[in-house]
Amino acid sequence: MSMLPAEDHKLIVEKLGREPNTLEQGCFLNLWSEHCSYRSSGVLLRNFKTDGENVLIGPGDDAAVIKFDDEYVLSVAMESHNHPSYVEPYSGAATGVGGIVRDVISMGTRAVAVLAPFYVGPLDNEKNRWLFDNILQGSADYSETIKVAAVRGESYFDDRYSGNPLVNVVCVGLGKKEHVMTSVSKAAGNRVLLFGSKTGKDGLGGASFASNAMGEDEEVPEKSAIPAGDAELERRVIEATIEIIEKGLVESCRDLGAAGMAGATSELADKGNFGARIILDNVPVKYDNMTAYEVMLAETQERMLAEIKPENLQTVLDIMKKHDVPAADVGYLTKEQEYVVEYKGKVEASLPIRFLIQGVPKVELPSKAPAPRSADLVAQKPKSPATADEVKQSVFKMLSSYNLASRKCVWEKYTETTLPSVVGESGGDAGIMKVTDKKGFAMTCGCEPAIGLLDPYVGATITVIENAMNVAVKGASGLCLVDNLNFGNPKKPEQYWVLKQSVLGLSDAAKKLNIPVVGGNVSLYNESDEFDTAILPTPAIGILGIVSFEKPVPSSFFKNDGETIILIGTTKAEMGGSEYYRVSGMETAGTVPSVPADYDKIVAKTAEVCASGNVTSAHDISKGGLGIALAKMISAIGADVDLSKITGAADEVLFAESPARVILTTKEPAKVMDMLKGVPAVEIGKTTKATDLKMKLASSTVILTKAEIDEAASSIEKAMKLGYKQQAY
Template sequence: MLPAEDLKLVVEKLDRQPNDLEQGIFLNLWSEHCSYRSSYPLLKNFKTDGENVIIGPGDDAAIVKFDDEYILSVAMESHNHPSYIDPYSGAATGVGGIVRDVISMGTKPVAVLAPFYLGPLDSDKNRWIFDNILEGAADYSETIKVAGIRGESYFDERYSGNPLVNVVCVGVGKKENMMTSVSKTAGNRFILFGSKTGRDGLGGAAFASADMSEDDTPARETIPGGDAELEKRVIDATLEIIEKKLVECCRDLGASGLTGASVEMAEKGGFGFNLIADDVPLLFDDLTLYEIMLSETQERMLAEIKPENVEVVMEIMRKHNVWAADVGYLIEEPVYRVNFKGKLEAELPIHFIVSGVPRCELPSEAPAKRPDVHVSKKPELPADMKTCVLNMLSSYNLASRKTVWEKFAKTTLPEVYGESGGDAGIIKVTDKKGVAMTCGCEPAVCLLDPYTGSVMTVLENAMNLAVKGASGLCLVDNLNFGNPNKPEQYWYLKQSVLGLSDAAKKLNIPVVGGNVSLYNESAEFDTAILPTPAIGVLGIVSFEKPIPSSFFKESDETILLIGTTKAELGGSEYYRAADMEDSGVVPTVPENYDKIVEAIAKACASGEVTSAHDISRGGIAKAFASMLTDVGAEVDLTALGIDRADDLLFSESPARAILTVKSTDKIADIMKDIPCIAIGKTVAGSSLKMKVGKEELAFTKAEIDEASASIEKAMKIGYKYE
C-alpha cells in the first residue's frame, strides 16, 4: 500500500494506523499524478496571471476572457499509460475526460487538439496503436459533436513502449454561467451523476505514477472504457443545470474518482465532507468500498446543490436519461468521512489529505554522456539534392498528415472556420472574432538541450498563431517525462520548465494550467521517452480582414522570408534521418524573437498577406512543399548566404516564416526592424523551383505528394497485432 515514509507521516498525523481504504486515499491523492509532489516546486516558475486570465491553474480548466460577453475555457491532460494497453479506449476516454473538465466550468466544448507521440510505423504494434488511438479519439469526438481541429503526430522509437496521448479541449461560454470547483455552503448536498460506478480505472492515479512494466500493468479490461453517447447526455445535462443557476460548484470525476473530486471540492471551500457510499449507483452489486471510492469509471460528474434544488436537478437528470444520486453533504468540521453499511469507514483531516503530501525538488543532474551539441560535425553532402529532399519529405515526421487529419477530424461544425491542416485551427465565436489554437512540441531538440527545445516549443506555437494574425492569449502544458527519481530525468524536467517559463514570459503568454505525466518509461524496451513538454496555445483572431491561408492562393505575388536562417541543424529532422542525432549545433533562438512574433502577427492581421506559413520541422524545404497547391513558387535562396544546400534547405532555425503579398510597401514598414527579404514569386501551376547556390531544384506537386504519402502507405499495410 503506502510507501513506508508516507505511511509513517500519516500515522504520526492520525496518531493511529490507517485502514486499507484510508491508505488507498493517500496512495492515490499523494501520487505524482494528483499532487505534483516532485514537480510542484518547479511549476512555481510559471507566470500564471494576466489581464485576460479569470481563473488560472488549480481548477478543472482555466478561464480566460474572450470579450465582454464570452469566456474561453481550456485544459490539457494526458492518457498515456492506458493508451498503451488499450489505445482505442485510452484515447477515447482521454478526450472524454478533458471535455468534462471544460463543461464543469460552465462552458460548451467546441474543439479538441491532440498531440500524439508514438513509435515508428514500421512495427505492426505501433501501427495498431496509432490506428486505434486515432479511431478512439475521433469516434468519441464525433459522437459528442466536438470538432477535432488540430493535432501533432511525432514518431520516435523511444515512444514504442510508452506512447503519449495528450489532449487539449477548448470551450466557449458566457461569463454569467462561469463555474468553479470551490464549494460554497455547509449543508449543501452533492449529486453524483453520469455513469454507474464500476471497477474500470481502479487506482489509475497510482498507475500513472509508475513505470510501464509487463509485470504490473493492469489488465486491458480494467482500463476505463468510454461511453460517448452517455457523455453527450452528461454534457447537455451539466450545461442545463448550470445555465438554470442550480449549481454552486462542479467537477468531473477524473484521477482518484469520487474520492479525488469530493475531497478537493470540499477542501477548496474550507469545509469537510460526509459521504454516504451506499447511495453511489453501481454497475456491480459486489463492488467493495475501496473500489467504489477509487474507481475511475468515466462519464461521471459531481455537483454541489442547495437542498431545495436537489429534486429539480434530479428531474433534469431523468429527462436526459442520466443516472444521479445524492451521495453526501458539506460539513463545517474540516474532516473527510466515508460511511458505508452503517459504519464509519474513513475519517481523515481533509486539509492533510490535500496539502499534507511532502513536496520537494529531487536531485537533478545532466546526463553524464550528453551529446556535444556545440560541434559542427556534418553529414556528407548528398550528391542528388532533389532525391534527398523527396526522401526527407517521406520521413514519418515530415510526411503529409492528410489521412491522419481526415480520420481525426470527422466532425465538421459550423463554428469551424476556414481551411483544415493549416498552422492553427480556428473556431468562430462571434461574427467578428474567433479563437485560434495550436499545439505541439520539439522533442528532438529537448533531448539535446531541454531548455532551448522548450523555448522553441513555445516560440513555434506562437508562430503558428502569428501567421493567422493572432497573438498568444494563454498557454496550457502537458509535461511528459521519465522517472523523476532518476536525476537525469528530473534534470530534463527542470530545464524544460525553465525554458517554457522564460519563453512564455517573454512572449507575455500566461501559463494557465496543465498536467504532469511522469514515469513514462518502458521496461519492455528499456527506454525512457524523449523529454516531451507538449503545449497548447490560444489566440484571438479578427474576421474583419482576410486571414492568411497556410497555402499558396494567388500567383504573381512576392514571397517574403521573415527571420534569420543559420546552418545550425542539431536536433533537426535532417540530422536524425542521417543517424546523426547526437551531432550538430542546436539552433540559436534570436534574442528579439518576441518582436519577430509580434511583427508577423501584425502583418498577418493587416489584410495585406495572402498566404503565410511558419518554418519549423523540416526547414524551408518542408515549408514550401506544404504550401504548394495549383499555385506554385519560384524562389532564389542565394541571398541567404549559406553555402551548403542541405544546411540551407533543412535548417530548423526558429522564428521564421514565409509570407506572400501583392505589395511589399506596408509589410516593409511593419518589418523595418525585423529580418525580411524577398526571395521569389508565386506562379501559376503546381510546381516548385528553388535556386540553391548554382543548383536549381524543380519539383512537381505530384512528386511531392507521392513522397509525402509515407504515413498513408504505412497504415494501408495494416497490422497483425491484437
C-alpha cells in the same frame, strides 16, 4: 502490509496516531501520487507566470477561464491519457477526450474544440500501427459522437515512444461570463450530487498507475480494468450539466477523473475549507457487492460531481431524469474539516481533509546534468548534397519522414467532427473557430522533442516560439498557454534535470512573449521496462489567440499566382536536433539552434502584418526547415524562389530548423516590407501558376512537381495500409 511508500506511511501514521486502513491507504496512495499532487514537479511549476489581464480563472480548477470579449469567455485545459492508451489504445484515447471535455464542461462552458498531440513509435512496426490507428479512431469516434470539433493535432514518431505512447488532448470551451462555474465549494449542509455513469471497477488505481513506469507488472492493469468510454452517455451528461449550471442550480462543480470519488469529493470539499460525509450506499453501481475501496477509487468515465443546495436537489434530479442520466445524492459538506466515508452502516474512512489534500510532502528532487556531448560529435555533420539530383532526393527523403509527411489520412478520420463554426483549412498552422461574425480564436499545439533531447531548455523555448508563430501567421497574438509535461522517472537525477530545464524554458519564453500559462498537466514515469527506454523530453503545449475576421485571415498554402514571397527571420547553419540529422542517423550530432534575442519582436511583427489584410498566405517554418515549409505550401499554385544568398551548404539552407521564421506571400510587398522594418525580412521569389516548386541554391537549381511532393509525403498513408493483426496485442 502497507501499500504506501515507507516514508509516506510513517508520516501518515504520525499524523493520524494510528494505522490507516486499506481504503484510507488507497486514498493517500492515489491523492499523493505524482499524477494528482505534483509532489516532485509542483515546486518547478512556480516558475510560470499564470496571471494576465484576460485571465479570469487560472491554474487550480478543472480548466482555466479566459476573457474573449465583454460577453463570451473561453475555457481551456490540457491532459494526458498515456499509460491507459498503451494498454488499450482505443478506449484510452476515447476516454482521454471524454475526461478533458468534462473538465471544460464543469466550468459552465460548452466544449467546442479539441486538439490532439500524439507521440508514437515508428509506423514500420506493426504494433505501433495498431496503437496509432486505434488511438486516432478512439479519439475521432468519441469526438464525433459528442459533436466536438477536432481541429488541430500533432503526430510525432520516435522509437522511444514504442513502449510508452503519449496521448495528450487540449480542449477549448465557449460560454458566457454569467455562467462561469468553479469547483470551490460554498456552504456546509449543501448536498453532493454524483451523476453520470454507474460506478464500476474500471480504472482502479489509475492515478497511481500513471505514476509508474510501463512494465512494472504489479501496477499494469488488465485491459478490462482500463476505463471504457460511453460517448452517448457523455453527450447526455454534457447537456444535463450545462442545463443545471445555466439555470443557477449549481454551487460548485467538477469532473470525476484521477482517484475517482475519493479525489473529486475530497478536493471539492477542501477547496471551500469544508469537510464532507460521503454515503457510499447511495452511489449507483454496476455490480453487486462492490467494496468501499472499489466504489471510492474506480475511475469509471462519464461522471460528474456537483454541490447542490438542499432546496434545489429535487429539481436537479428531475433534470437528470429528463436527460436519462443516473444521479444520486451521495453526501453533504460539513463545517468540520473531516473527510468521512460511510458504507453499509460503518465508517470506512475518517481523515483530516486538509492533510489528505495538502499534506503530501512536496520536494525538489536531486538533479544532475547529463555528460555533455563531445566537441567532435557537435562538429559532426553528414555529407551535404551537391548536385541538383542529390538535393532533390534529400528533399524527397525528408518529405517521406513520418514526422514531416502528409497527415491527410489522419485528418480524414476526423472529417465528420468538423462543425460550421470551424473555419479555414485542415492541415494548416492553426485551427480557427468562429465565435461572432467579426471574431474567433486560433489554436495550436505541439512540441520539439528532438531538440529537447540535446538541450531541454532550448527545446522548450523553441516549442513556445513555434506555437506562438502558428497563431501569429493567422494574425493572432498568444492569449494563453496550457502544457502537458511528459517526462521519464523524476527520481532519476538526470531525468529530473531535463524536466527542470524544460519548465524553465517554457516559463522564460512564455514570459518574454507575455503569454500566461493558465493550466496543464504533469505526466511523469513515462518509461518502458519492455523496451528499456524513456521517452524523449516532451513538454507539449497548446496556445490560443484571438483572430479578427474583419480582414482576410492568411491561408497556410499558396493561393494566388504572381505574389511576392517574403522570408522573415534568420536561417543559421545549426542542425542539432533537426529532422534532417535524425533521418541521416545522426540525431545527437550538430549544434543546437540558437534562439534570436528578439524573437518576441519577430512574433509580434508577424502577427501584426498577418492581421493587416495585406498577406494572402503565411506559414511558420519549423520541423524540416525552409525547404519543407515551401514544399508544404504548394497547392494549385507553385513558387519560384531564390535561396542562393542564404549562407550555408544546400542542406543547411533547406533543412536547418532555426526558430522564429515565417514564409508569407503578398500583393503589396512594399507595404509589408515597410511594416516588417526592424526584423529580418527579405523577398525571395514569386508564386506561379505552375504547381512546381523551383528553388535556386548557390550550387544548383532544383525543381519539384506537386505530384512528386505529394508522392514523397504519402509515407504515413502507405504505412497504415500495411495494417496490423490486432489479436497479436
